[in-house]
Amino acid sequence: MTPDYRNPRLSPGERTADLLPRLSLEEKVGLMFHTVIESGADGSLVETTGALSKSPTSTVVLDKRMNHFNVHGLGSPRDAARWANALQALAARTEHGIPVTISTDPRHAFTENAGASFAARGFSQWPEPLGLAALDDADILEHARIARAEYLAVGIRMALHPQVDLASDARWGRQFQTFGADAERTTRAMLTYLRGFQGDELGPTSVACVTKHFPGAGPQQGGEDAHFPYGREQAYRGGRFAEHLAPFAAAIAAGTAGMMPYYGMPVGLELDGEQVEEVGFAFNRRIVTRLLRESLGFDGIVVTDWELIHDNVAQGQVLPAKAWGVEHLSPAERMVKVLDAGCDQFGGEECTDLLLDLVRTGRVGEERIDRSAFRLLELKFRLGLFDDPFVDEDAAAELVGCAAHREAGFRVQAASVTVLTDDGLLPLASAPDRRVYVEGIAAEAARAWGTVVARPEDADVAVVRLPAPYDPRDDLLFESLFHQGSLNYRPGLLARLASLARVTRLIVDANLERPAILTPLVEIADTLVGTCGVSDEALVAALSGRVAPRGRLPFEIPRSMTAVEDSPEDVPNGTVDPLFPAGHRLAVSAR
Incomplete structure (x- = not known):
C-alpha cells in the first residue's frame, strides 16, 4: 500500500x-x-x-x-x-x-x-x-x-x-x-x-x-x-x-x-x-x-x-x-x-x-x-x-543563458547606468572620425564610439572605468574577496586622472558597489557615471544613447570619509551634506 x-x-x-x-x-x-x-x-x-x-x-x-x-x-x-x-x-x-x-x-x-x-x-x-x-x-x-x-x-x-x-x-x-x-x-x-x-x-x-x-x-x-x-x-x-x-x-x-x-x-x-x-x-x-x-x-x-x-x-x-x-x-x-x-x-x-x-x-x-x-x-x-x-x-x-535572456539582462544592465554629471558629452554617439582613449574597457567594445587610440594626447575623449576603492586584506579565508575599509581613491590615481583631463575630455565610470567618495572626480571629469554590474558593451550602449541610462542612486554619495565616520552606522543616508542625494539622476537627452 x-x-x-x-x-x-x-x-x-x-x-x-x-x-x-x-x-x-x-x-x-x-x-x-x-x-x-x-x-x-x-x-x-x-x-x-x-x-x-x-x-x-x-x-x-x-x-x-x-x-x-x-x-x-x-x-x-x-x-x-x-x-x-x-x-x-x-x-x-x-x-x-x-x-x-x-x-x-x-x-x-x-x-x-x-x-x-x-x-x-x-x-x-x-x-x-x-x-x-x-x-x-x-x-x-x-x-x-x-x-x-x-x-x-x-x-x-x-x-x-x-x-x-x-x-x-x-x-x-x-x-x-x-x-x-x-x-x-x-x-x-x-x-x-x-x-x-x-x-x-x-x-x-x-x-x-x-x-x-x-x-x-x-x-x-x-x-x-x-x-x-x-x-x-x-x-x-x-x-x-x-x-x-x-x-x-x-x-x-x-x-x-x-x-x-x-x-x-x-x-x-x-x-x-x-x-x-x-x-x-x-x-x-x-x-x-x-x-x-x-x-x-x-x-x-x-x-x-x-x-x-x-x-x-x-x-x-x-x-x-x-x-x-x-x-x-x-x-x-x-x-x-x-x-x-x-x-x-x-x-x-x-x-x-x-x-x-x-x-x-x-x-x-x-x-x-x-x-x-x-x-x-x-x-x-x-x-x-x-x-x-x-x-x-x-x-x-x-x-539557461539563451539569447532572449542574455538580451534582457544586457538591456537592464545598460539602463541601470546612473549619470551623475555631464558637461555636454552625452550621448556619445558613434562617430568614425572620433578618436577615443580607454582604460578599463575592452577596445573592441569601445570601437562603437570611434577609433581607439593608444595615447590620451591623441584622443578627442577618454573613457575610464574605475574599480571600487577599498583596503586590500588577505589574512582570513574569504577576506580578500570582501571590499572593505576606506572609500577614498588613491591620490596617485586621482593625479593621473587629472593629467588625462588636461589633454582631452574625460568620462569616468565609477563602480558603486559601495558609495565611493566621488568629490575629487566631480572636479576632474567632464562626465561622471556610476554603475554596479554593467559590462563594457552595456556601458557603451548606455553612454552612446542606444539604451537610455535611467538609473537612480540607491544610496547617497557622501562628500568625505569624515562625513561617513561621523554618521551613526544605523542611519540610512545620514551623512552631512552629501555630494549626491539618494535618488539622484541626471537625465540625458538624445541627440
Missing part, C-alpha cells in the same frame, strides 16, 4: 505528518544541516573533498542523511542539470528517498565571491541587486522571473536571497547585494523580487526564497563585516532598529519561505525596555523566537548563516567560527544555544554526529528536532520535490 506521504492529492501538511513519524532520528537530524556542495566535471558527483566542501557527496547524502545543499561551482547548464539529477538519484537510494533541496547564493551578476555570490557564467547576466534597485520594479520582476526559470531548469529550488539589509553604513562590504539604503525602496524591490521567484504562492514551479539577514545586517560597527572577528558588532547609535526591521516584516507578510539571521551581535540594543543579549543573532532567543516567531508570526524555515559552530579551514586559510558573543562555548553548547534561539537549520555545517549525541544524551529533546524537521519536510512537499525532483537536461541547455 502506498503511504500517504507519497499521495500528491494530500496537502503538504498531511503528507509531512505521515512521513515524519516514519523517519529515524538520523534522518530527522540530517534535515537540519545545510552545507556547501560542489559539482564535478561533466556534471559528475564529487567523491573527494572539494575546495570548500568538507566531505564526499555520497558521505553527506548516504551516511549523514543530509539533503539540503548550497551549490558553489557549476559547469555548463547541461552539466549543472546532469549533476542535479545525479544528486537526486543518489538521495533516492536512502530509506525514505527524501529529495535534495539545492540552494544557491546569487549567480546572475558579476561578483565572484565564494562567501557571498557567483558570477553568471552560463546563466544570463544582470546588474548586481544595487544596480537593479536603481531601476523600476518592472525591471526587477523581469530579472526575477528569468532567474527563477533558469534556476528551475538546473534543479536549484532555493534562493539564498534576496538580501534586504539597508545599506546604512557606506563602508560595509556587502551592500552590493542589497537594494540600497532606503527602507521603502528596499521593501518595494523585495516584494517584486519575491513575487518573481516564488510566484503568488509556493508550489512546484517556485524557487523558495530565504530572505536575509534578519533583523538587518547594515548597521555594522565601523562598517566592518561580521564574517570576520573585527566586524562582529552591530551598533544602533541612531536608534533606527525598527527601520532596518521593516523590510523583513513585509517579507513575512508576502510569504517568504525562509529567513536567515546575520552573524552580527547587537551592542547596546534595547527592545521594549529590555536589553538584548549581546550574542550573534542566530544565538539570540530574544531575536529569533520572541521577535521573529512570536511578534512577527513567522513560521517558515530559519537557517543560520554559515559556520557558527566550527572554524572553517580551506585553501590554506582559516575563518574562525562566527560564534560572536559565545566564543567561549564549546561546539555542542553553541549548537544548543542556536536551537534554543529557535533556528531550524545549521548553515555551512555537517556535524550531524554532534546533534545526534545531544539528543541521545538528553540535552536536546527529540520533540525539538521534530518541530524543525516538520518545517523542512513540508517545504519540500510544497515545492513538489517528492513528486518529481528531476530536470530535463536538454531543456536546461536550451533555456
Whole structure:
C-alpha cells in the first residue's frame, strides 16, 4: 500500500505528518544541516573533498542523511542539470528517498565571491541587486522571473536571497547585494523580487526564497563585516532598529519561505525596555523566537548563516567560527544555544554526529528536532520535490543563458547606468572620425564610439572605468574577496586622472558597489557615471544613447570619509551634506 506521504492529492501538511513519524532520528537530524556542495566535471558527483566542501557527496547524502545543499561551482547548464539529477538519484537510494533541496547564493551578476555570490557564467547576466534597485520594479520582476526559470531548469529550488539589509553604513562590504539604503525602496524591490521567484504562492514551479539577514545586517560597527572577528558588532547609535526591521516584516507578510539571521551581535540594543543579549543573532532567543516567531508570526524555515559552530579551514586559510558573543562555548553548547534561539537549520555545517549525541544524551529533546524537521519536510512537499525532483537536461541547455535572456539582462544592465554629471558629452554617439582613449574597457567594445587610440594626447575623449576603492586584506579565508575599509581613491590615481583631463575630455565610470567618495572626480571629469554590474558593451550602449541610462542612486554619495565616520552606522543616508542625494539622476537627452 502506498503511504500517504507519497499521495500528491494530500496537502503538504498531511503528507509531512505521515512521513515524519516514519523517519529515524538520523534522518530527522540530517534535515537540519545545510552545507556547501560542489559539482564535478561533466556534471559528475564529487567523491573527494572539494575546495570548500568538507566531505564526499555520497558521505553527506548516504551516511549523514543530509539533503539540503548550497551549490558553489557549476559547469555548463547541461552539466549543472546532469549533476542535479545525479544528486537526486543518489538521495533516492536512502530509506525514505527524501529529495535534495539545492540552494544557491546569487549567480546572475558579476561578483565572484565564494562567501557571498557567483558570477553568471552560463546563466544570463544582470546588474548586481544595487544596480537593479536603481531601476523600476518592472525591471526587477523581469530579472526575477528569468532567474527563477533558469534556476528551475538546473534543479536549484532555493534562493539564498534576496538580501534586504539597508545599506546604512557606506563602508560595509556587502551592500552590493542589497537594494540600497532606503527602507521603502528596499521593501518595494523585495516584494517584486519575491513575487518573481516564488510566484503568488509556493508550489512546484517556485524557487523558495530565504530572505536575509534578519533583523538587518547594515548597521555594522565601523562598517566592518561580521564574517570576520573585527566586524562582529552591530551598533544602533541612531536608534533606527525598527527601520532596518521593516523590510523583513513585509517579507513575512508576502510569504517568504525562509529567513536567515546575520552573524552580527547587537551592542547596546534595547527592545521594549529590555536589553538584548549581546550574542550573534542566530544565538539570540530574544531575536529569533520572541521577535521573529512570536511578534512577527513567522513560521517558515530559519537557517543560520554559515559556520557558527566550527572554524572553517580551506585553501590554506582559516575563518574562525562566527560564534560572536559565545566564543567561549564549546561546539555542542553553541549548537544548543542556536536551537534554543529557535533556528531550524545549521548553515555551512555537517556535524550531524554532534546533534545526534545531544539528543541521545538528553540535552536536546527529540520533540525539538521534530518541530524543525516538520518545517523542512513540508517545504519540500510544497515545492513538489517528492513528486518529481528531476530536470530535463536538454531543456536546461536550451533555456539557461539563451539569447532572449542574455538580451534582457544586457538591456537592464545598460539602463541601470546612473549619470551623475555631464558637461555636454552625452550621448556619445558613434562617430568614425572620433578618436577615443580607454582604460578599463575592452577596445573592441569601445570601437562603437570611434577609433581607439593608444595615447590620451591623441584622443578627442577618454573613457575610464574605475574599480571600487577599498583596503586590500588577505589574512582570513574569504577576506580578500570582501571590499572593505576606506572609500577614498588613491591620490596617485586621482593625479593621473587629472593629467588625462588636461589633454582631452574625460568620462569616468565609477563602480558603486559601495558609495565611493566621488568629490575629487566631480572636479576632474567632464562626465561622471556610476554603475554596479554593467559590462563594457552595456556601458557603451548606455553612454552612446542606444539604451537610455535611467538609473537612480540607491544610496547617497557622501562628500568625505569624515562625513561617513561621523554618521551613526544605523542611519540610512545620514551623512552631512552629501555630494549626491539618494535618488539622484541626471537625465540625458538624445541627440
